[in-house]
Amino acid sequence: MISKELDRAGFPVALISAMYPVAEQIGASRIVKAVAIPHPCGDPSLPAEMDRALRREIVTSALKALETEVETTTLFAPKMAVSS
Amino acid sequence: MVLEMAEFPVTGIQPGAKIVYEAGTLRVDRQEIVDSILQETRIEAAWLEIVAPGDHARITGIRDVVEPRVKVSGAGQVFPGVLGAVEPVGDGRTHRLSGMAVFVTAEYEGTVRAGLAVQRHAILDMWGAGAEASRYSRLHGLVVNLRLAKGLSELQAHTIIQRAAYETAKKLAETTIGQEPRHVETFALGGADPALPKVFLIQGCLTDSHNPHTGVSYYNLPIRDSLATLIHPNEFFDGVFSVNATRCVGYFPITWDWQNHPLVLGLYREHRKRLNFAGVILERIRYETFHGKEVVAQHTANMASQLGADAALIAWVGSGNAFVDVMLTVRACERRNINTVLVTYEYGGKDGIDSPLLFYVPEANAVASTGSRDRWIELPPAEKLIGPYEEIQILSYPGAPLASARGALTLDARDMIVGGVDNWGQENWICNAY
């Protein structure tokens, strides 16, 4: 909901969310797939270095999403392997 | 499996010299029960109170509500895995004291500050607006109040509170052994009528894998990241499902609800009349990734389909996150031509103008509403306070202010009242569109 108001006000928003289908249904425009609900930007089961690298990759994807022209709800997937 | 539920209705609870059930009155030797409870050395103090519907009393610190039951024949005993051995139950005969419950309250601060593992307790008014809002206010209550030793972990506190409640409940039911019940209802699946539709109850069950007690246990084994499984409905009645006794909130079913599951009872009572009740699929929901949600929804629908389901009632436990799993399950079932009706509470906020649900699938075209979870409610001051707390946090957060439990209370949702949300349609609450 918040991201839609930001879009409406003219701010490109990269929504980083593990529940991306919910975000899609509500109509957020730039959605970045996150890892999991309790830890969207990382994975505590990874060693610290890899966890940090994963976080960097997610944020980098978000920046890329902000630079991308989109017509409608668009999903961006960071390069990551997720343990569900 | 054939289970006879023998009912002994309670119309009043009185203190007495012994625990006796006679002609609807349960007399309770409070000292005997307290002595028994205090054998657990980590309980510093225990005291019992009796409440009746209509008393101008408010109970605080509620952690669980349990109906007294005991098995008199058939394998195993009630609350298997908690009170006794892991032996399969659901057969033979079980006695129940209906019209009453054991309410267990406990003062417990906990070690966790927020999140799903944080301890929570609930209140119940036995009169007025608060009573109107809860299915438990109609019950006569034996309130078991506990003060626990300091420094216990959540798992320790849960174990102690649960045991005190379950042992008391069973002890009370034992007084009916040898007596003739008022009424016996027999529960058995099978003998399906081929002309009738085959109906399952798909029961979504929210658990938190990270927590030592995940929220729902089966034979005292906390359910974690498991796929859906088939459960015989008779097991519900013998208490195989138990809950985290450090967390009691209005929108989570508690022990009494699992024992008296209204949809299981409803479907059973229609068995071979308008439908064939084929059983219960227990579906662990609230996966933390969307991938997990999709897999479990699909698996549940596959299972129902393989078992020959024509239709299913879908019920659930939980909140926003778990609801996504539930809607995906509806979708997966409908895509396999299993007709579904989803039974759910709604949101809508203070004035009922906000969205009733948070996620939808187009296939969810048949939804039964059990009313709203988050309409505000005003409670009047209480003449009598029962339980460990004189002051309570109305809002749940670290640093939340305390309000007098005796005073008038304004609650911004039904969460704080035990039974404040009708999870499974036992009541006739509904939200009507105006």
Place this chain on the structure above:
Amino acid sequence: MAPELAGKRLELLREVLPRVARVAFLASGRDPDGRLFVEEAQAAAERFGMQIQPLVIGGPEEIEGASQEVVRLISPHRPDVVVAGPAFNAGRYGLAAVEICRTIAERLGLPCVTGMEPENPGVGFYREYHNEKVFLLPTGESAAGMGRALSAMAVFVCRLAAGAMIGPADREGYLPRGIRRLERGERSGVERAIDMLLAKVESRSFVTEVAMEIWDKVAPAPPLKDAAGAKLALVSTSGVVPWGNPDRFKTYRNTHWQKYSFAELKSLEPGKWEAVHGGYNVAEMNQNPHYGVPLDALRALEAEGKIGRGKLYPAYYMIPGNQGSPAVMRRVGQEIAADLRKEGVDGVLLVAT
């Protein structure tokens, strides 16, 4: 609307509501027949001994002015009920009718009745206004259904004027206003659920008790030309706040938001922050707040030049998101947008749990 129908409309109105004496009505100034319509109506009114108050509106932008004018005209007469329409499939008319009814209901506290086909754009606004004093009855598509529409509206008008309690929409025949009331039904949820299921299985008709919501669509904002040159801000609903929860966020249903500075910080130290959120297990977030507020990654990208030096807004916006009401979140979004504009931010990362 054909001008000669003006007389017919008044005649029908008079049949169903014989004691109606004064009628205010809207006409479209842009419609070439509008003036003719007014003339016909005035002639008819004289025949019936009614008084007509015409309001000619140029277009939608004049609706607000017209609404105020109607309020001004109506209030000295102290009516019991106000009627607008029916508008059938006329979109501008429908919008105007809904707008005027809502204004009258809000300003004068009077119940209002209108009617139009369910696809009329006025209906969407009616649903959003949630005004329990305004009732919209569904009609057919065209004025051929005028008699039926006016009869239905008249019945409603009389009930309202008599002070009757109006029940739920599906029972009473008006379109719901998006207001849902918690009430006791005649049967338990279990009974209703089983009946609904059997109806569905047997292909009999049934009515769902909660209909699907259609979320509004928003056009995506244009992209940043270059993230490295843009001022970026972070918003999070994870609930990560300074330890001690100084702003008293609740773990559920928050209604306010805060900004927390990380100006001098390269990372968030565990123990100095905590996650105040009731909807997930916060153990991991507490051990590593970066899962919800990825400051370490933002600083790393800043060091590499992927985010401009000094271009990362030095505070993050927080509202713990559990059970957040959509209406509240919309308002919060608008407030945060206003603040972002004030601070000259260009683009936003929003971390949701």
